Amino acid sequence: MFQYLALLAYLVFLAFPLVWLLSTSFKPPRELVKLHPTLIPDNPTFNNFVQAFTEQELGRAAWNSLQVSLASAVVTVLIALPASYALARFKSKLGTVALGWVLLSQLFPFVLLIIPIFLVLRQVGLANSHAGLILIYVVWALPFALWMLQGFVRNIPRELEEAAAVDGASRLQTLRRVVFPLLAPGLVATALFSFISAWNEFFFALVLIKTPELATLPVALARFVGIEGTARLGPLAAGSLLATIPSLIFFAFMQRRLSSGSMAGAVKG
Numbered sequence: 001m002f003q004y005l006a007l008l009a010y011l012v013f014l015a016f017p018l019v020w021l022l023s024t025s026f027k028p029p030r031e032l033v034k035l036h037p038t039l040i041p042d043n044p045t046f047n048n049f050v051q052a053f054t055e056q057e058l059g060r061a062a063w064n065s066l067q068v069s070l071a072s073a074v075v076t077v078l079i080a081l082p083a084s085y086a087l088a089r090f091k092s093k094l095g096t097v098a099l100g101w102v103l104l105s106q107l108f109p110f111v112l113l114i115i116p117i118f119l120v121l122r123q124v125g126l127a128n129s130h131a132g133l134i135l136i137y138v139v140w141a142l143p144f145a146l147w148m149l150q151g152f153v154r155n156i157p158r159e160l161e162e163a164a165a166v167d168g169a170s171r172l173q174t175l176r177r178v179v180f181p182l183l184a185p186g187l188v189a190t191a192l193f194s195f196i197s198a199w200n201e202f203f204f205a206l207v208l209i210k211t212p213e214l215a216t217l218p219v220a221l222a223r224f225v226g227i228e229g230t231a232r233l234g235p236l237a238a239g240s241l242l243a244t245i246p247s248l249i250f251f252a253f254m255q256r257r258l259s260s261g262s263m264a265g266a267v268k269g
Contacts, residue, residue, distance in 0.1 A: 072134050
């Protein structure tokens with residue numbers, strides 16, 4: 001019984017910010033400044049959503065974020081897949097050092113990296129472009145993706161690949177028919193991590209993108225906060241609520257693939 005109560009309390013704790021965001025997005029300005037705010041709006045309105053779309057062009061910003069996030073996820077998986085397989089299957093001191101360096105690189109703060117990154121991108125002509133932003137997101141997500149995916153590769157028994165080789169399968173056929181189906185949950189998890197990481201990222205997008213038409217969604221949402229720190233809570237909440245929908249849809253789609261991949265792995269094993 002105690003476990004269920006603890007689980008219920010945890011779920012309520014997780015859901016409360018989203019519920020409050022939903023409530024705030026429908027409140028008129030008068031209710032947003034009440035001394036004792038209520039969870040359910042007294043006079044719900046859609047004006048916050050209209051302002052969010054018309055004043056900051058959230059539709060275009062969301063499309064920019066979607067392109068950048070999807071491209072980052074695809075490129076990260078394509079690079080991490082062969083690299084993680086090599087690290088997991090061909091053990092060497094160099095591989096151990098590489099994995100240690102990959103983990104250590106995650107400790108570097110954003111502020112330490114942003115100036116050299118900006119200078120390099122400007123030299124190669126990728127500053128203020130989605131291509132440059134995708135490159136940064138791939139580089140930033142790749143260490144953790146590599147570390148996570150090589151763990152999935154290690155969990156696939158070598159005996160399955162050896163059995164396929166004994167049956168006459170080539171290395172490529174073994175990878176395609178044995179390893180990749182079993183690795184599907186890891187690929188889905190890696191893609192999901194890369195997509196959400198790029199979708200929510202704010203700092204690099206703010207510094208590297210200067211053209212308003214190329215701004216991503218987090219940067220567009222930040223414009224609802226004035227230079228003196230005064231936030232327009234209604235449109236900001238409405239825009240933030242809309243910004244969570246693509247992530248939820250992507251997660252729901254990938255979670256289904258994750259489950260089916262797990263079942264495929266169980267059958268193959």
